[in-house]
Amino acid sequence: MDKDPVIQITGVRKYFRDVKAVDGIDLSIPQGEFLALLGPNGAGKTTLVEMIEGLQKPDTGEILIMNRHWKGNEHFLRRILGISLQETRFIDKLTTSETLRLFASFYGIGEGRIEEILELVRLQDKRKAYTVNLSGGQRQRLALGIALMNSPSILLLDEPTSGLDPNGRREIWDILLDLKKNEHTTMILTTHYMEEASFLCDRIVIMDKGKILALGTLEELLTVNQSDEIIEFIVDGDPETLNLNNYPWFKKLNWDPYRKKVTLLVTEILQALPDILDRADPDNHKIIGLECRKMTLDDLFVSLTGRRLTD
Template identity: 40%
Template sequence: MSTGAQITASGLVMTYGDVRAVDGVSFTVAPGEFFGLLGPNGAGKTTTLEMVEGLRKPRAGTVRIDEHEPWKREPALQRRMGVQLQSSSFFERLTAREQLDTFGALYGVAAGRTDEMLEQVGLVDKADNRTEDLSGGQKQRLSIACALVHDPDVVFLDEPTAALDPQARRNLWDVLRDINDSGRTVILTTHYMDEAEALCDRVAIMDAGRILELDTPAALVRGLDAPVRITLAPGTLGVEEARGMTAVEQVADEDSGLTITTRDPARVLTELAHRDALAGLSVKGASLEDVFLELTGREYRA
């Protein structure tokens, strides 16, 4: 099992002409932690990740992976890092097995490692297929396998489930959980809030090159202090009866049923139980997506 690696970013700045793409970003990732960078298009997520990976040298600030500065490209550190880029490229006309064999050979990895990685990412039955014949989800899994073939301590994943269908995304989540459960430190960028909520120990929400909030998904949602929506099956309760209940803030009569808004769901649910009105109801609290929209706004981004 990997021991992970600690990542420390302090005051990172990256500029392109007059544009400050990253503006004083600081965070620390503990060994074995699953950390998420979230933000709208142009927030600076990928640029931040590229500085932490060592693909770009910061204009200002420092990055350390344990005691190493990644932009110096030290061989000892490179062997400990696995990188899955936002856009994956493979050697032409090679099969999935040959791709992994080639990546493994670059790190001096034994040939038997290929079979292990194909098993881990669920591509055993596609081992002899050329990469151009693989589906989008299969290519993403192969890309992650290539990033893991040398057994790195820290893994960087830049939008690994972008453009995948819901089934492929959920299957890939299992692979990502296994990566982290093996002790590796993982940094993920994603636009999917449910993905971050399901996978990440902590998340940093970025916009305009800065970190707006950083905490566990649950703590960020609690800090929003958003009301809970309880939707009853049609005909279960009258509008006026619902409005007369304790702790009810709003009542809306919708096609899907009566929706009650409250900040004290336990009390409302208790009253609904006394009225024998629990059958078919649904309860929806705030989510990380609500936090994201509250912090970054709802306007379209380029």
């Protein structure tokens, strides 16, 4: 990596009694990088981000931001960090601009910035609306606006688009893409959405159970398993009795018993298909909805964890 890391995480652990929320994470984030923490519920994303934000302390390990620890550097780090928490509560009886004004006053920032933020997060026509009357997407944009108030060089966004419909999500993405043009801004974003991670971020960290399972650009993540292809189908009966695992093309089989869906990782679709069809006898293994494709991030997640990212 040619740039010095802006955030350096070494051997960080955080346990809550027997829950290993974050279980030994090492991560180095260079300046200007947009990084996604992608993982299912309970993966440890919020706990990790909140430790970077100085809101929680690691049990062990070290987090350095611009070569500084939180201890003794709170004032400096608060100034350069922009934070949006997983859940933001606003004061209902304040309007959008009054809310921004309140945060501007915390930072000692002048009125001019409020207009800039309203424009940046596209809430100009909601400046006089009470926060209680904002839509979900507008609330998330206001939370983003607050995070951007102090023109942070490091932005930490915990699920900035969760619960939004594709339009609402797209509006947030547009704002973040604009920020990305400024190559000094470093961003960490947590998400359940694979499209979000792949569309916005330079590198993706796949997390589960407090650990990093994979890390890289989308391309790197998918080409590590370059030779792998996917065959999916619905089958009546136990797929293990198809005895597919002795074929040379076989790599892995995942079985979702609720959907009766088999996801097969194979080296070569064209080799595998005739064998699968050969094994499927209509009495015991009726196969429907057969689908073939190249590996996606979702497939990678399933092959790493045995589960889907979102259901």
